[in-house]
Amino acid sequence: MPATGEDLGRRLREGDLSAAPAVLxxxxSRAPAHRDEIDxxxxxxxxxALGGEARAHxxxxxxxxxxGKSSLxxxxxxxxxxxxxxAAVLAVDPSSKRSGGALLGDRARILVDPRDEQVFIRSMAAGGRLGGLAPATRxxxxxxxxxxxVVVIETVGVGQSETEVAEVAxxxxxxxxxxxxDVLQFLKSGIMEIPDVLVVTKADLGPVALRSRRDLNAALRSLGATETKVVAVSSLSPPAGFDELVAALDEHRGRLDVAARRLAARRASALADFVAEHGERGLRAIGGRxxxxxxxxxxDAALDVPALQRALEARAAA
Ligand SMILES: Nc1nc2c(ncn2[C@@H]2O[C@H](COP(=O)(O)OP(=O)(O)OP(=O)(O)O)[C@@H](O)[C@H]2O)c(=O)[nH]1
Ligand SMILES: [Mg+2]
Structure with missing residues (x-):
């Protein structure tokens, strides 16, 4: 008898990390019977249910x-x-559109201690287009x-494709x-939204990495983005820059209005899930985005994603 959604949710609420594989x-699962369990x-x-926003960053x-995302x-x-x-890492595999089919190892070339029960890594199928997120990932x-x-979503993309991950993270x-x-040009031309943190990888390559960091900093300054930190890291041995990267991520989180960001994330997720299920046609039926x-x-601000999606469906039915 597989665990029910309610049961898994209770285990997560109690901090039981071993529930993660069953949650995934x-x-x-695409079985229609599981839809209610996911809800x-x-x-x-x-x-x-939590009495506040979820704890994770x-x-x-x-x-x-x-x-260098996975190495990093x-x-x-x-x-x-x-x-x-x-920490849990969800690595979105852009090559696989199958639901439930992305195998660990496809893209999750992330090396961690396999005995560490406080780390969970899983590769997941993409939402269909580059940078897209499947409802399952959200x-x-x-x-x-x-x-x-910490919950990480790793996606491949550059340009506008960060938008979907920005809606959740x-x-x-x-x-x-x-x-x-590309990233520098996209940033300068405004094609790409200004990230919260920029990471230059392969700092072991020396001058070319330093120059990239300088160019990115100059571009950010010219855009007036004074809060975005540029951090250089190397994933070769010995690794370098990771204390700075942790600090930069923490610092961003520290100045964030988490409740407002999460509320926006739930609403964006509900809309994306609605479109995934009912298509652009469904969206037109409720008067557009x-x-x-x-x-x-x-x-209500405390509503969960499925409840918000049902509100959209009720409008479509009206
Ligand atoms: N010199 C150097 N090479 C690196 C570093 N980090 C990653 N690499 C190399 O860059 C290549 C890509 O690294 P990945 O970590 O797989 O990059 P990724 O962004 O996860 O790649 P995808 O998931 O395929 O998009 C590999 O050959 C790595 O060995 C680094 O810090 N220094
Ligand atoms: Mg990778």
């Missing part, structure tokens, strides 16, 4: 293919563990945030490799 199996899970970890790590996460997770924080992030200290870190000109967001904005 449930949210990735029950999300209800059981909603702010109303939700971090989005995004950047071009091969920029191996060390970042270790740095969090050294601070006694538990649900997993919302649920795991009730139990883990508290803090978005964009990862750039030295001389990664603006009126959907307006309706969501009128809902």
């Amino acid at each position: 199996n449930l949210v990735e 029950a899970l999300l209800r059981a970890v909603s702010p109303a 939700l971090v989005g790590v995004t950047g071009p293919p091969g920029s 996460l191996s060390h970042l997770v270790a740095a969090w563990r050294a601070r006694e924080r538990s 649900a997993a992030a919302h649920a795991l945030a009730a139990a883990f200290d 508290d803090t978005v870190a964009v990862v750039v490799q030295p001389a990664g000109g 603006r009126s959907a967001l307006k309706l969501l904005g009128e809902q």
Whole structure:
């Protein structure tokens, strides 16, 4: 007898990290019968059930293919563990559109101590387009945030594709490799939203990495983005820059209005889940994105994502 959503939600509320694999199996299930269980899970970890926002720091790590995201996460997770924080990483696999099909190891080349029960890493199928998030990934992030200290969503993308992860995460870190000109150009031209933290990887390459960091800092200054920190890291042995990276992420979280950000995230998730299920046509039937967001904005702040989605469906049926 598989665990019910309510049961899994209770375990997460109690801080039972060993519930994570079953939570992922449930949210990735496409069996119609599981839909209610997923709703029950999300209800059981909603702010109303938790008595406040989920404890985790939700971090989005995004950047071009091969920029060093997974290598960096191996060390970042270790740095969090050294601070006694538990961590879950959801690595979104852009090559797989199958739900529940992304195998560990596809993209999760993140090296951690396999005996450490406070670390959970899973590769998940993408939402269809580059940088897209599947409803299962959003649900997993919302649920795991009730139990883990840090929940990371790793996505591949550059340009506008960070938007979806920005809708879920508290803090978005964009990862750039030295001389990664695209990110600099996207930033300067406004195609890319200004990230909360910028990470230049492969600092061991020396001058080219330093120059990238300088160029990014100059671009941020010219955009008036004085709060975004640029951190350089190296994932080669010995790793370098990870204390600074942890500090930069913490600092962003520290100046964040978490409740406001999470409320916006739940509303964005509900809209995205609605569109995933009912398509753009469904969205037109409720008067388009603006009126959907307006309706969501009128809902109670403590509502969970499925309840918000049902409010949209009720409008569609009206
Ligand atoms: N010199 C150097 N190479 C690195 C560093 N970090 C990663 N690499 C190399 O860069 C390549 C890509 O690293 P990954 O960590 O897999 O990059 P990724 O961004 O996760 O890649 P995708 O998941 O495929 O988008 C690998 O060959 C790594 O060995 C670093 O700090 N220094
Ligand atoms: Mg990777």
